[in-house]
Amino acid sequence: MQTLVVKMGEVQASREDATLETFGVGSCVAIVLYDPQTKIGGMAHVMLTQERASDMQKTAHPLRFVEQAIPFLIKAVERLGAERSRLVAHVVGGAQMFQSYRDPSNAIGPKNTETTLQILREAGIPVRTKETGGTKGRNVHFDLATGTVNVNSKA
C-alpha cells in the first residue's frame, strides 16, 4: 500500500489502497475529505487563515491558507473522480500550543478551526469527525481503503 506524507502547507489526494499521513499538527489544521463510494480522498495541512495575510503571501503560498487550500482540495479529489455531493470531512488540529508573547489575543489554532468549519459548511460538506482544540499536537493517519482516520496525540 502506498503511503503519502502530507507536509505542512501541502494538499494531496489519492485513490483506494493508499494511506495519507501528516505529522505534527499543532495550531495547524489537517482537513480530510473522502468519498466513501469511490474511496477517493485527500488531505490538506493548513497553517493559517488569510486574516493577516498580504496579497503577495496569498499568491505565493496559497496552500498555507485555509480559505485557499480547501477549494483546492475539493477540486483535487473531484479531478480523481470523487463526487462532491458524497464528500464527508474530518477535521483535526487547531490546538493552542502556547500563548504568543507578542500578541496574546492572536489564537491561531482556534481561528484555523473556526474558519475551516465555516468553509466546509458553506461548501455543503458534512463534518463526520472533529478532533480539535486543546494544547497538544497530533499525528493523523487516513486509510483510503476504509475511510478510517486515526489521530494520535503522543504527549
Add this chain to the structure above:
Amino acid sequence: MSQRLPPFTADILREVMNIGGAHATTALAKLSHQRIDIGVPSVELLKIEEVPDYVGGTGDLRSMILHEVSGDVLGVILLSFSEEDAHLFTENIRMEHHLAQDGVLPMLQELGNIVSGSCFGAIAKFLDLHFNHSLPSAATDISGAILGSLLAEIGQRADDALITELSFRADTLKIDGRMFLLFDPDSTQSILSAAQKKIHTS
C-alpha cells in the same frame, strides 16, 4: 531547499550564533557541572514550509523550551531534547544543586530562562541591540506541532524564516540537545547592519 544567503552574510550570522551559542552552553555547563561540546552552527534562510523537513523528526516526541524575543529583532530561541535526555539532564541539575523534587517541565523552563538570557544577552551586547524576552514555555510534545505553531506565527508576517542551529552534547551523561534561533527575515537585516557596524568600528 532555499540557499539564498550570500556566503558573507551566512558567515556573519554563523558568528553571531557562535557567540550566543557559546554563552548559552557555558551557562548549561555551569548549571549541570558537565562539559558541553558544541557543533558548528548552521544557518539557512528557508521558506516557512521547508523548516520542518530541515529540523526533521516532525512526528517524534521531543521536550522543547521556547522563548520569544522582541525589541530590535523578532525571533525565537528553541531548545530541543529527547524526552529521556530532558529528564536525565534536569534530574542531574536537581541533584547537583540539591533542589527539591519538581517536574521536568518547570525545571526546563528555568533552564530556558538561563540559557536564553545568556545567549541573547551575549548577542545583544556584541551587536549593541536591545531584546525583550517572553517568559519561557516548555512542553513535551510532537516536535512538528510545536515547530509548526511557531512557524505559523512567523508565517503571518513573512514568507521565509532565518534558522540557525547549534547542536550540543553533554559527554559524560551522553545527552544530545539542539538549539535553534529562528528570526523573521526583516530581523536578519537588523542583525547584519549591527554586525557590519561592529566590524567597521572595531
